[in-house]
Amino acid sequence: MSHPALADHPRRHAAVIFVFVTVLIDLLSFGIIIPVLPHLIVDLVGGSISRAAVWASGFGTAFMLMQFLCSPIQGALSDRFGRRTVILISCCGLGADFIVMALAPALWILFIGRILSGAASASYTTANAYIADITPREKRAAAFGLLGAAFAIGFLVGPALGGVLGHVWIRLPFWVAAGLSLTNFVYGLLILPESLPPERRSPRLEWKHANPVGALVLLQRYPQVLALAAVFFLMALAQFSLNGTFVLYTDYRFGWGPLTVGLALALVGLCTGIVQGGLVRPLLPRFGERGLMLIGLGCAAIGYLCFGLAPQAWLFWLGIPILCLGGLASPPAQSVMTGQVDAAEQGRLQGALTSVRSLAGIIAPLIFANLFALFISQHAPLQPARNYSGVSFVLAALLSLAALVLAARATRGMRKSTPDATPVAPAPGNPI
Helix, strand or coil: CCCHHHCCHHHHHHHHHHHHHHHHHHHHHHHHHCCCHHHHHHHHCCCCHHHHHHHHHHHHHHHHHHHHHHHHHHHHHHHHHCHHHHHHHHHHHHHHHHHHHHHCCCHHHHHHHHHHHHHHCCHHHHHHHHHHHHCCHHHHHHHHHHHHHHHHHHHHHHHHHHHHHHHHCCCHHHHHHHHHHHHHHHHHHHHCCCCCCHHHCCCCCCCCCCCHHHHHHHHHCCHHHHHHHHHHHHHHHHHHHHHHHHHHHHHHHHCCCHHHHHHHHHHHHHHHHHHHHHHHHHHHHHHHHHHHHHHHHHHHHHHHHHHHHCCCHHHHHHHHHHHHHHHHCHHHHHHHHHCCCCHHHHHHHHHHHHHHHHHHHHHHHHHHHHHHHHHHCCCCCCCCHHHHCCHHHHHHHHHHHHHHHHHHHHCCCCCCCCCCCCCCCCCCCCCC
16 A cells, blocks of 8 residues: 555655655766776776776675665664655765765775765665555556666766766766765755655564564565565676676776776666666566566576677677666566565565675675686686686576576466466465
8 A cells, every 4th residue: 555645646656756866866876986986996906907806896795795784774764764764864875975985095995985885875775665655556566667767867877977077087976976965865855755654664673674684584474575586686696797897897808998888888777768667567568577577587698698708899789788678577576576565564675675686796796706807817717818708797697597497486376467466476385
């Protein structure tokens, strides 16, 4: 059930737009630094791409470890005290963090900045709970798709702008990101309404739910949710191959600098925006939630293969729209899971899912970045090393295929009729 105060369509629509803009500005600030952070690390380690990849793996793991620890805390706090306050604190913290990174003269200070950003960056968790508060069950897949579109637009404009700014001065994007995050804080302070009324909040803050282990225990009570959370884990693990190696891989393989990387990531954002903002809604009635999930996962596997096996840059560019079709999988999966969880636990559910994603993010840099570093080093097990530098993306394709198989089994009892049909959970004792 949606918030009574937002039950009428115009007010609910306005609230969705508010949180859309909040998430958009938040993600725009992150997108700006993507093309330049790995190159800043390269500069700080003396110019070695292989060494920078190893350092980047440590940065990525630290960032996601903090998000893993803090996301369920944010989810539980938002269930107890409301969504608005948690979102505002997160935005303010991010602004301060980007200032620290803009001033960092050494790797260890930059590392501290990434730790702070990991702790503050879980506002997307609360935004998902906000959408679940105000949106009826049958409209949630489309609403989650709208947040996906905000994600896409942020990464359409952000990396392109970051590439241009980084071409001027490598630290300039960090200052702009700080300004955007603090602007987001002011915007939310003045405009963003509360979505969770006092009578629907948790009566007390239960710390057993405000830790990553306690948050994951919630998933065990819902067999199909637990199975789809495993699908989320595999999807996220594959996606983090991009975080760990995209910038350095394209530099090594094709000689791309911040500007070209920024344009490529802008194309990623454009294609993802088209998929989640323009394709999810019309395709849901035709294929249903289950069908759309499986189509998205299959496209993701093909896209990663294009990235990893591309002998020339044009095939890599071709793989971008194919990979972005993988975005069809997430909104229907989110919709299925939120439909099985009580309204008072939506914040904890989103915190648990963010913890699942963060756990994948902790593991992924240690796997993908170090695998990339190994295969471009003089100790590479296969030669010539350049021909096998895409091994991380090939592994991501295999993970996507595994997610597809698991999703097919986890949802095999679901009705296929319409996206607003209540999903049928698998038989007890056989969650997969």
